[in-house]
Amino acid sequence: MDRRPALRGIALCLALLPLSCAQQLIDGGSFPDSGVTPDTGDLPADVGDPDVKVAPEDVPVGEKDVAPVDLDVGSPEDIPAAPEDLGTPMDLGEPLDSGTPIDLGAPVDTGPPDTGPVDTGPPDTGPVDTGPRCLSPLTECGPGPCVNTQTSAAHCGGCGRTCATGQSCVAGACTLVCTAPTVVCGGACVNTQTDAAHCGMCGRACATGARCTAGRCVGGVIPGASFQVSLSAANCSTVEHEVVTGDDRGGIAVSGSRLFYSGDTSTGRFDLQTLVGESVGRTYDALVSNLATGTLYTLANGSTPLTQTGGTVTSLMELNPTTGGLTSGLVNLSQPIALPATGSVGIFSGYERIILLGGGRAWHISLPSGAVIDLGPLALPAARIACDNWAIWGVAEFFGGALYVDYVQNATTIARMRVPEGTVATLASFTALSDMCSFTVSPLWRRWYFHHELTSQFRSGGSETVGYCDATITGPTLPCRPIDTLCSGACTNLQTSALHCGMCNRACPAGETCNAGVCGLACPAGQTACTGRCVDLNTDSANCGACGRTCIGGQWCIAGACGGGPHYAVDGAPVGVAYIDACGAAGSQRILAFTDDGGTSVTLPFATRWWGAALSAGTPMYISSNGNVQVNTSSGSSSLGGIIPSVGSPNNLMAPQWRDLLQSSSGVCVATVGTAPNRSWVAQWVGANYFTGSATLNFEVIVREGSGVIDLAYGAMSGSGNATIGLENPTGTEAVSPCPSGNSCTAISNSRVRFTPIP
Known part of the structure; x- marks a missing residue:
């Protein structure tokens, strides 16, 4: 009988379930079919006694003695058919390790029983390997339940690693977990809306004494040195800057060596001493500087300079103090400042500080730290001169424990406003500031620098002006000006100091002064x-x-x-000689109304030259109704006309229209116009008529101060005819005239004649 199928079943059972199969051997049970159909080809129908005894010693299981078992392998007819196709065999994974495999011994022996000795050794007591107890991501940490070391506060990141009280295990790390509205800052839960050490964000500390309100630092002790200014109109200098910057825009600041001002075309840079300027090549709308160091900045959002559209200030971008170009220097503010794109913004440079006003609030920025203090509600005063930009520019002061901002209030006043109280006082008064809206100061040069258009008390005429005047700085200890030298502990100008003339300790003799570093007479x-x-x-x-x-x-x-002389050159068509309205000039006087053949004496208000000789101020000038002025006499002639030169009286005269005239109701207007030493004395005949004939004549004599130049100017000359025109010397021996032949001709409307002294 073929026992191979049965043996295969035993082997299969032992491989899969070793312990239960061993017990079945002991109990004499049957085993599952091996799944292989036995080959019954040559077996007889009856193979004899199916009960086969297997000696115990032939089936050892470990070291345990097993009783004989009857193994019924049945008859060939009992062998089942081939098993059904069960599909893909089940993946049983790795087989269980059952320890020492059961020793099946030799194949079934059908011979005589084995009578060898029975194995009576000790049983196998080795540990049974049952595999891991905790499945990923759990970990076994001693007796007890499996734990997740990524979240367990008792085993955070590893067995036995316990988090402190108040901490949670997050991603295997002990972490402080705060409840809203608090957040973790510096290992503690804080409310950044109210915590002065972490105001608005972790690490943003408010100034000493400040409070944190809604995430913003408000109030507090103001840091920095005392700084107070006084402005004057002394030692001023100005320059035209339109060719450098274009039309005015607004924005001014000083560095240690340059004044910067922004126009519509470009920001310009100007030497602080000479005011020689050139273009920066771009326009800055938010210039500001630290007056203590001369460090130049523009307000910025991150690394983007603010423009006149406003925005949120988060930083100060440092500019090159000489060229005005952007540098890598950046001061980050401790909290952002929102500024509107309107004219309600004020930018004030100070000593180690900046003050900004905008949107109805005021902020203090400490330099160079960038620490911000919200000073509270404060609006720019309505009474101020506005720039053609989004802001005005001025100076920040700090003295007596209080902050102030200085700004141009109107064309005669620069005001000082206390911050944040808003009380306003006068800082300085002037006669004419024009449309000045921006100024700053240079502590180094002890000057204040400004911009204005057109005419001011500092400059007459012009289009766009930058300039400076003297200022006094109180508070900080300042270095000497670049033009000064430290002599005996004091800053001294060696060009002007009588005690240190040209060098320290070189004193000028009594009665002498120092001029250009050289001692000399003390002159008025x-x-x-x-x-x-x-x-x-x-x-x-x-x-x-x-x-x-x-x-x-x-x-x-x-x-x-040097110029002039005893003679005159005549120009019958001079350029740039204006007809002066003497009647409308300040301080004018009207004489000789309705006068025929009369005259009045007035005095010359300044010194000049006449035919090579000096005419002093106060010289009498006789004005005749008949169209001439007789020099240096108070009782002249009313001659109806004459020729020049002539030794006969009258002599020594200026004749714009010497003829028999009858004055109208307007008579003759006399006035002095201009500013010394460039004044002009004018005698203007208004609407005069010929005594016979119809004519309406307007003409004048203009005497120039100092130079000795004489101008004859003509307005409307309706019905004009021949008259004597020219100048005659005091003796009647020489005369000059514009007339082409002789000295009598007809003056036409709007014509001019100039007489210039020559050798």
Whole structure:
């Protein structure tokens, strides 16, 4: 009988379920079919006694003795058919390790029983391997339940690693977990809306004494040195800047070496001493500086400069103090400041500080830290001069424990406003500031710098002006100005100091002053010491314009230049000679109304030259109704006309229209216009008529101060006819006239004649 199928079943059972199969062997049970159909080809129908005894020693199981078992293998007819196809065999994974495999011994022995010795050794007591107890992601940490070391506070990141009280295990790390509205800052739960050490965000600390309200620092002790300014109109200098910047825009700041001002075309940079300027190549709308160091900035959002559209200020971008170009320097503010795109913004540079006003609030920025203090509600005063930009510019002060901002209030006043109280006082008064809306100060130069359009008390005319005047700085200890030298502990100008003239400790003798570093006579204002005497360089022919510069014979010194003489050159069509309305001038007087053949004497208000001689201020000038002025006489002639030159009286005259005239109700207007030393004296005949014939004549004589130039100007000359026109010398021996033949001709409307002194 073929026992192979049965043996295969035993082997299969032992491989899969070793313990239960061993027990079945002991109990004499049957085993599952091996799944292989036995080969019954040559077996007889009856193979004899199916009960086969297997000796115990032939089937050892480990070291355990097993009783004999009857193994019924049945008859061939009992062998089942081939098993059904059960599909893909089930994946049983790794087989269980059942320890030492059961020793099946040799194949079934059908011979005589084995009578060898029975194995009576000790039983196998080795541990049974049951595999891991906890499945991923859990971990076994000693007796007890499996734990997740990513979330377990008792085993955070590893067995036995316990989190502190109040901490939770997050991703295997002990972490402080805060409940809203608090967040973790510096290992503690804080409310960034109210915590002064973490105001608005972790690490953003408010200034000493400040409180955190809604995530913003409010109030607190103001840091920084005392700084107070006083502005004057002394030692001013100005320059035209439109060619550098284009039309005015607004925005001003000073560095240690340059003044910066922004126009519509570009920001310009100007030397603080000479005001020589050039373009920066771009326009900054938010210039500001630290007056303590001369560090130049623009307000910015991150690394983007703010423009006139406003925005949120989060940083100060540092600019090159000489070129104005952007640098890598950046000051991050401790909290953001929102500024509107309107004219309600004020930018004020200070000493180690900046103050900003905008949107109805005020902020203090400490420099160079960038720490921000919200000073509370404060609006720019309505009474102020606005710039053509989104803001005005001024100066921040701090003295007596209080903050102030200085700004231009109107065309005559620069005001000082206390922050945040809003009380306003006058800082400085002036006569004419024009439309000035931005200014700043340079502590280094002890000056204040400004911009304005058109005419001010600092500059007459012009389109766009930047300039400076002296300022006094109180509070910080300042270095000497670049033009000064420290002598005996004091900053000294060696060019002007009588105690340190040209060098420290070189004192000038009594009665002398220091001029350009050289000691000399102490001369009154307007005079200069030349070769031991005080002279006026504007009029002294031996020192004309400079000591030792002598005019040649026949010339005299006029406004510091040699010129003139006993004769005159005539220009019948001069350029730029305006017809002056003497009747409308301030201080004018009207004489000779309705007068025929009369005259009135007035005095010349300034000194000038006439036919090579000096005319002093107060010289009498006789004005005749018959169209002439007789010089240096108070009782002249009313001659009806004449020829020049002529030794007969009258002589020494200026004749714009010498003829028999009858004055109208307007008569003759006399006035002095302009500013010394460039004034003009004017005698204007208004609506005069010929005594016979119809005519309406308007003409005038203009005498120029200092230079000796005489102009004849004509307005409307309706019905004009021949008249004597020209100048005659005091003796009647020489005359000059514009008339092409002789000295009588017809003056036409709007014509001009100029007489210029020559040798």
